Amino acid sequence: MIITMLLVVVMIFFxxxxxxxxxxxxxxxxEADESQLAALRSQLGTDRPIAEQFASWLLGALQxxxxxxxxxxxxxTKLIVDRLTVSIPLALLSITLVIAVSIPxxxxxxxxxxxxxxxxxxxxxxxxxxxxxxxxxxLLMLLFGLALRWIPLGETVNWQRDAAASLRALVLPAxxxxxxxxxxxxxxxxxxxxxxxxxxxxxxxxxKGLSFxxxxxxxxxxxxxxxxxxxxxxIFADIVAGTVIIETVxxxxxxxxxxxxAVSYRDFPLIQGLALYIxxxxxxxxxxxxxxxxxxxxxxxxxxxxxxx
Numbered sequence: 001m002i003i004t005m006l007l008v009v010v011m012i013f014f015x016x017x018x019x020x021x022x023x024x025x026x027x028x029x030x031e032a033d034e035s036q037l038a039a040l041r042s043q044l045g046t047d048r049p050i051a052e053q054f055a056s057w058l059l060g061a062l063q064x065x066x067x068x069x070x071x072x073x074x075x076x077t078k079l080i081v082d083r084l085t086v087s088i089p090l091a092l093l094s095i096t097l098v099i100a101v102s103i104p105x106x107x108x109x110x111x112x113x114x115x116x117x118x119x120x121x122x123x124x125x126x127x128x129x130x131x132x133x134x135x136x137x138x139l140l141m142l143l144f145g146l147a148l149r150w151i152p153l154g155e156t157v158n159w160q161r162d163a164a165a166s167l168r169a170l171v172l173p174a175x176x177x178x179x180x181x182x183x184x185x186x187x188x189x190x191x192x193x194x195x196x197x198x199x200x201x202x203x204x205x206x207x208k209g210l211s212f213x214x215x216x217x218x219x220x221x222x223x224x225x226x227x228x229x230x231x232x233x234x235i236f237a238d239i240v241a242g243t244v245i246i247e248t249v250x251x252x253x254x255x256x257x258x259x260x261x262a263v264s265y266r267d268f269p270l271i272q273g274l275a276l277y278i279x280x281x282x283x284x285x286x287x288x289x290x291x292x293x294x295x296x297x298x299x300x301x302x303x304x305x306x307x308x309x
Contacts, residue, residue, distance in 0.1 A: 001287050008279040009061065013054050016268055023070075023268045043068070044269065061276065067269035071261065076273035079258060086157045086254035087247070090170050090177070091240040097178040098185060098235065105182075106189025107221065110197070121186070128183030137176035137249045144172060157252065173250045177243055181235045188231050192224030199223075226293070233289030237282045 016023075024040040025032070041047040044067075045056060060066065066076035109121050145153040155169040196202065197220055205215045244256035251257070255274065262270040 001283055004283050005280065008283070009058060009276065010054075012272055012275045012279070013057055016272060017050060017053075023266065040070075057272075066273035066276070069262075069270045070267045071265040071270070072267075076270050079270065080255065080273060080277055083253060083255045083258050085159060086170075086252050087240075087243065087256065089157075089159075089166075090173055090243060090247075090252065090254060091236075093167075093170055093174040094177040094181070094239050094243075095236055097174055098181045098232075098239075101178070102182045102185035103189055106186045107193060107216070109186065109190045110193035111216070121190075125183040125187050128179050131179070133176050133180060134245045134249050136179050137173065137246055140172045140176055141250075169250075169252070173243070173246045173252060176249075177239055177246050181239065184235065185228065185231060188228045189224065192228055193220055196220040196224045229289055229292050233285055233292075237285040240281050240285065 023044055023046060024037045028036055028040060038047070045053050048056075057067070064077050066080075068074065069076055069079055072079055109117065112118075141153060144150045151168055151171055155165045157166045157169050159166050193216075197216070199220075202215055202220055205219060206212065243254065244259055246252075247254045247256035248260055255277070258270070259274045261267075262274060
């Protein structure tokens with residue numbers, strides 16, 4: 001994880017240095033005089049040698065100092081932390097929906113040996129994966145916000161002022177984010193469990209008198225979760241790291257909308273900070289998935305123990 005993050009830091013820093021164009025000129029415009037450009041270059045540190053710039057930025061990043069935003073005139077770290085009060089609850093709600101819906105539904109479909117159910121699920125899952133998230137978001141807004149008026153639109157997220165209203169504001173975005181993920185995970189759960197139920201150890205356990213319920217949930221499902229854990233890790237990283245489109249559609253002041261504004265304004269310090277945050281989230285979640293392998297599948301621990309011995 002440390003080696004990966006070091007490579008990511010190097011790539012982020014030097015990528016923005018090889019892109020053609022002067023960040024100061026892009027930020028201030030062609031009408032800015034030379035003194036203004038020189039002052040901004042000094043603030044950004046782009047007038048110093050490249051090695052000195054990298055060392056300064058890396059040292060600041062390790063201390064939580066990612067520079068000052070050109071547009072907002074605030075520390076980049078503070079801007080990211082403030083927006084996490086929206087993005088993290090949105091990601092957690094989306095992940096909760098994915099787990100709560102996809103795993104039970106996948107188990108149900110694996111146990112339901114019905115041709116009509118299987119075909120219906122296949123069509124619905126393909127539809128769920130094919131519909132873009134922004135289109136699903138618009139449909140949800142039209143149906144539940146405008147037609148049925150079950151969920152008010154335009155509510156802001158302010159947990160200290162009104163926690164209930166803040167949670168309502170995140171429901172439709174979370175559903176829009178979770179729908180494609182649910183369609184993917186259900187297919188993996190169903191396919192993995194069906195494959196496990198055909199294994200010899202299932203027939204052996206049933207022949208020894210174990211209940212079908214115990215065999216499915218204590219043995220087959222646990223073995224089927226190994227590949228599903230990998231898929232969930234990728235999906236969770238995607239949800240946590242980048243909900244750019246959904247936050248833009250619902251005008252939620254989260255990390256995604258902040259990234260859109262940073263790119264639109266060519267705010268290089270803010271873009272660098274957000275890229276580092278997204279990379280750190282993805283790497284950290286991959287590490288968590290690797291550690292979960294030891295929890296889900298005891299053979300990973302046994303294999304490591306045998307190798308050490």
